[in-house]
Amino acid sequence: MAIGVPSMELHRSSPLLSGGRGNTCLQKKPFFVQAKRLVGMEKASTRPGTQESGQTKKRAPLVRGTVSPPLPVPGNIPRPPYVGTEYVPEIAKEIQMHDKEGIVHMRAACELAARVLDYAGTLVKPSVTTDEIDKAVHKMIIDAGAYPSPLGYGGFPKSVCTSVNECMCHGIPDSRELQDGDIINIDVTVYLNGYHGDTSKTFLCGEVDEASKRLVKVTEECLLRGISTCKHGTSFKKIGRRISEHAERNGFGVVECFVGHGVGRVFHSEPIIYHQRNNRPGQMIEGQTFTIEPIISMGSIECDMWDDGWTAVTTDGSLAAQFEHTILITRTGAEILTKC
Template sequence: MACATAAVSLQFSSSLINNEAKLSSSHASLMGAPLTSHHSFSLYNKGSNFTRQLVIYAKRVSGLEEAIRIRRERELRTSTSSSRRPPLRRGKVSQQLPVPDHIPQPPYVSSKLLPEISSQHQIHDPEGIARMRAACELAARVVDYAGTLVRPSITTNEIDIAVHQMIVDAGAYPSPLGYGGFPKSVCTSVNECMCHGIPDSRQLQDGDIINIDVTVYLNGYHGDTSKTFLCGNVNDAMKRLVKVTEECLYKGISVCKDGTLFRKIGKRISEHAEKFGYGVVDRFVGHGIGTVFHSEPLIFHHRNDKAGHMVEGQTFTIEPILTLGSTKCTTWEDNWTTLTADGSPAAQFEHTILITRTGAEILTTY
């Protein structure tokens, strides 16, 4: 991340040089101006028999890094002051919608307990890949349809109703419905909501951003995708956050192929996000997906030292969340809705991908 100010550390050493205390610098720079090791500064301490040596270590701040820092501070002020919207508040949550009996349900629906993450890495044969493609294509069509509904005054509950109907009309089950007691068929995360927002009676406002996260269960396989959409006249700071978050998703996908270490995904995403001074949320991760909704491998979007590598035929999601401010978060009492702790906007994009010998195929497209 760009360094806003020079970092300074102090080290003291004792020595006697003619009852004189000396201040020196070594390999340091302050606010972009280098201090060479030939500079020295003297402090006299006549009543003492030791010398304090002050060593300054600092990181050079390039002109580009400083420009990014200034722009980000301006964006934070703009996104906070220009919108002047109140913090996100919980609306009324209606009853969950019914699913026709003929549509197969995933096994977790019968329990309100949150399922454990499966240790199974989901690697598919040709038939499994074909079914994954079908489920993921449906999820992609649904999320794009949901995006066409985004406008000021529509409620997130109305989006949920429309998404639910499209999924069941296709003979599929909306995977979030009943997962660990989740009461709705889609996640709708508005403004400072990082993820897992529950659709309710709140109307979207002009200038909002909203992530719509769709997962469908079709013919025994899950397809998972999400996009962040703009509602009306969104300010430039939030527009740029949304754009860069989507770019980070594709940066992460670009490194994927058979044999690649999983940790390269987080490295590539972090490198791009840091160019713009954005935070990458480390609490929420991508995951293996297939016949099981959530499984290993867990995909970290920030820099990490996770072991393991990708295997041809494997499917998992990549779903980075970037914030305009802090990456710290707080969760509402519903145990789902998670917001940035400082109220700053957050954006997320997600694809399900298939690892191939030479790269990665994005399955959540059509």
């Protein structure tokens, strides 16, 4: 799951799982966002690189459905330390390094997260609600003896994030039915034997127009190109450069207000992974694990935050897609731990 750009970068309050409440991700009521959507669709259809793939299908603005109560977790399943509190944990300063035993646990957590995500994708079809997806994901995770990491993180009420169409990330599952032609990112994180495994993917719902398919394809390619730069001793800034080059070459923009992060025993830690061009210092170290999770937009790269404090949507209503993997840095490259 992405985190917001840390407060020291954009002078924000402490970052939330949803990206913080500050200068870029302003809290806006849904009807303000909806009013911008048609303008956003017009911008997206004329952005360089989209014309040859056809116009984007006009969709109704994203609206909030009814959010059901959080699902119960059996008492014998270990919880992350933030569960039961309302505070949002600070991003840990430690670089999460793993010995052989730690790597075994990371592989297990990430393998489970990947399987859950793959299963969740099979549920994506018109008329299915995101709440139904949440229930299915929740059951699969607890049946495996794991805890759904988003549940209770800073008060997040659900076990998975479901981000539809213009939602950049961290959409709350609800009673809204998926529509033919939607795209939806499902973001799964599990806590197993004291370790978090984190992954997400954007799925197509029914018959999706070619422009939207292209956005999804390019976004996945951006992730894989970012990962391809990774190995011991490589500068983190190469990730953002490679992602930006590919997105811009295809006429899309890289969302800057959400970042990847270290992951392991702690859900969110250093290093912060910027997906856009940057000059941040730091090099990758063999044995560390972190996420890369670019969000790519057809239009605006700025976001509005709904007043639920979590749902982040493009300011102009244009479509956004995201893909995410947890990776392990090795001497010669990177192992994708959440590859299904």
